[in-house]
Amino acid sequence: xxxxxxxxxxxxxxTSTRDVRxxxxxxxxxxxxxxxxxxxxxxxxxxxxxxxxxATHDPTKQNPATKWVRPFFNEGFILGADRKxxxxxxxxxxxxxxxxxxxxxxxxxxxxxxxxxxxxxGYFRGPFDDIASRFIEAxxxxxxxxxxxxALTSLSGGRLTIILLIGFLFGPIIARTIRAAVLTERNxxxxxxxxxxxxxSWYIMFVEILPNVFGPIxxxxxxxxxxxxxxxxxxxxxxxxxxxxxxxxGRTIFEERLSxxxxxxWPALVPALALASLxxxxxxxxxxxxxxxxR
Amino acid sequence: MTRYVLRRLGxxxxxxxxxxxxxxxxxxxxxxxxxxxxxxxxxSPESVANLNRDLGVDGALVPRYLKWAGGAxxxxxxxxxxxxxxxxxxxxxxLFASIKLAIATLVIVLPLGIIGGTFAALRQGKASDRIITxxxxxxxxxxxxxxxxxxxxIFAVKLDWLPSGGSAKGxxxxxIRVLILPALTLSAxxxxxxxxxxxxxxxxxxxxxxxxxxxxxxxxRRTVLRRHVLRNSLLPTIAVTASQMSYLLGGLLVTETLFxxxxxxxxxxxxxxxxxxxxLMAAVFLVxxxxxxxxxxxxxxxxxLNPRVRLGATQ
Numbered sequence: 218x219x220x221x222x223x224x225x226x227x228x229x230x231x232t233s234t235r236d237v238r239x240x241x242x243x244x245x246x247x248x249x250x251x252x253x254x255x256x257x258x259x260x261x262x263x264x265x266x267x268x269x270x271x272a273t274h275d276p277t278k279q280n281p282a283t284k285w286v287r288p289f290f291n292e293g294f295i296l297g298a299d300r301k302x303x304x305x306x307x308x309x310x311x312x313x314x315x316x317x318x319x320x321x322x323x324x325x326x327x328x329x330x331x332x333x334x335x336x337x338x339g340y341f342r343g344p345f346d347d348i349a350s351r352f353i354e355a356x357x358x359x360x361x362x363x364x365x366x367x368a369l370t371s372l373s374g375g376r377l378t379i380i381l382l383i384g385f386l387f388g389p390i391i392a393r394t395i396r397a398a399v400l401t402e403r404n405x406x407x408x409x410x411x412x413x414x415x416x417x418s419w420y421i422m423f424v425e426i427l428p429n430v431f432g433p434i435x436x437x438x439x440x441x442x443x444x445x446x447x448x449x450x451x452x453x454x455x456x457x458x459x460x461x462x463x464x465x466x467g468r469t470i471f472e473e474r475l476s477x478x479x480x481x482x483w484p485a486l487v488p489a490l491a492l493a494s495l496x497x498x499x500x501x502x503x504x505x506x507x508x509x510x511x512r
Numbered sequence: 513m514t515r516y517v518l519r520r521l522g523x524x525x526x527x528x529x530x531x532x533x534x535x536x537x538x539x540x541x542x543x544x545x546x547x548x549x550x551x552x553x554x555x556s557p558e559s560v561a562n563l564n565r566d567l568g569v570d571g572a573l574v575p576r577y578l579k580w581a582g583g584a585x586x587x588x589x590x591x592x593x594x595x596x597x598x599x600x601x602x603x604x605x606x607l608f609a610s611i612k613l614a615i616a617t618l619v620i621v622l623p624l625g626i627i628g629g630t631f632a633a634l635r636q637g638k639a640s641d642r643i644i645t646x647x648x649x650x651x652x653x654x655x656x657x658x659x660x661x662x663x664x665x666i667f668a669v670k671l672d673w674l675p676s677g678g679s680a681k682g683x684x685x686x687x688i689r690v691l692i693l694p695a696l697t698l699s700a701x702x703x704x705x706x707x708x709x710x711x712x713x714x715x716x717x718x719x720x721x722x723x724x725x726x727x728x729x730x731x732x733r734r735t736v737l738r739r740h741v742l743r744n745s746l747l748p749t750i751a752v753t754a755s756q757m758s759y760l761l762g763g764l765l766v767t768e769t770l771f772x773x774x775x776x777x778x779x780x781x782x783x784x785x786x787x788x789x790x791x792l793m794a795a796v797f798l799v800x801x802x803x804x805x806x807x808x809x810x811x812x813x814x815x816x817l818n819p820r821v822r823l824g825a826t827q
Contacts, residue, residue: 478676
């Protein structure tokens with residue numbers, strides 16, 4: 218077993234690894250949950266890039282005369298109009314952009330930080346690992362969104378700040394998973410062999426171990442992407458990270474939530490369902506990927 | 513057991529200490545200034561410096577940390593910027609309200625999640641299992657305010673059975689009516705998690721040798737379920753749930769905002785918007801300490817119920 222894995226990772230190179238990847242991809246595309254999730258995700262990605270294609274109105278155009286037009290094709294509004302007379306459907310399409318920029322960027326940063334930290338913790342162990350583990354444990358007793366709020370008291374709430382903030386808060390959580398994966402790899406023969414060859418630590422971590430913990434990294438990425446959307450939406454809902462009046466889903470739901478009480482459900486419910494569809498799609502993908510890699 | 517408890521308590525104290533450093537560091541050390549954030553970008557540098565001095569946020573870091581942490585140990589988290597009164601005048605009431613909400617949530621979600629998960633495990637692979645698993649997965653990842661909005665629309669607006677928000681005051685019945693919708697909202701997210709754990713636990717217990725023995729020696733199915741399956745699957749489920757408490761506590765933020773429920777979550781949201789740093793730090797510290805306490809209790813409970821730990825054998 219150990220011999221075989223040494224073989225694939227060092228001597229018998231790219232072809233076999235590429236075959237494994239290809240086989241994994243083929244199986245992914247046979248999974249129904251993966252395809253459904255992917256289709257929804259592609260739909261929102263498309264709208265984040267080019268919301269104007271499907272939108273019927275300018276999302277910022279307001280008109281008191283069309284306040285609270287009821288949904289389903291009344292007065293040219295597919296899903297009705299909100300309290301400012303703006304088109305609910307178009308705003309929902311434009312609302313995808315902010316979250317589709319912030320969540321993936323934050324996740325990429327989080328995974329990068331997490332992988333570097335996790336590799337170092339798992340490879341070096343010792344006091345560095347002990348101290349870092351303690352800090353991560355303390356940090357994880359707090360919901361990410363609360364720590365983000367704390368930091369936002371002194372930082373400006375721009376897009377870049379939110380991306381960095383969520384990224385760096387996810388990093389330690391991801392590091393824990395990567396560390397666990399590295400710990401099992403660390404004692405395998407190929408690592409010992411590289412150490413005996415006199416390779417430097419960074420070479421062993423990034424060239425030898427990293428490719429072998431690829432599975433957990435992919436799983437973490439998809440799972441964390443879902444949480445990034447969740448966190449960003451929550452922050453927007455309590456009023457951070459987006460400007461008032463922005464079509465962003467979390468922000469819109471917060472601003473339109475009181476209309477509900479007048480039995481006007483569409484301005485808040487449409488972005489709510491859009492948000493739900495995005496999170497569910499990401500989690501369907503994550504579930505499919507996880508099922509495949511864990512097997 | 514005593515040694516285990518002492519070691520676990522010691523670790524908790526250390527983690528609490530680190531938590532206080534983390535909170536202080538995140539809210540204070542990051543680039544940016546509280547005075548600038550409060551006064552806005554057009555304020556003069558002098559007035560920003562003056563405000564920073566008034567608020568006591570311009571000195572060296574270590575003395576400031578010691579002052580904050582020293583006060584915190586004695587239950588003094590300083591004065592709120594917004595109310596100009598001690599933070600501790602506000603925290604206990606909010607905490608109490610949130611605890612009420614948390615208990616209401618657990619009363620709903622614990623039985624539902626355990627029954628749902630065990631039921632799904634018994635019908636593993638069948639349609640009802642798929643429905644429970646998929647709806648649980650969906651609920652677990654849907655933001656609380658999405659679920660909350662749908663519930664409000666149905667039960668508060670269309671049916672007009674329950675209030676759409678407000679705080680738990682007045683008679684017990686009135687309080688329960690106010691608590692139902694926010695508690696259901698929080699339950700939805702937790703249900704997915706809890707039922708998944710309960711299902712996994714039950715599947716493991718169902719496959720275990722002791723369950724087969726119990727069935728083969730002719731015990732009625734009900735007895736097998738209660739005495740062999742549930743008894744073994746419940747504990748890990750509850751322990752894992754307790755470790756997810758920080759998640760529930762994070763959910764309070766949006767849920768209480770949506771339902772205008774005056775608890776810790778709404779207090780934190782207001783403090784964050786008003787940049788009321790002492791209030792925010794104290795409330796967030798409280799949340800972290802609470803989550804840690806829950807994990808500690810769950811760990812101790814698990815240890816106590818597990819003879820191998822209780823009787824002092826090392827794992």
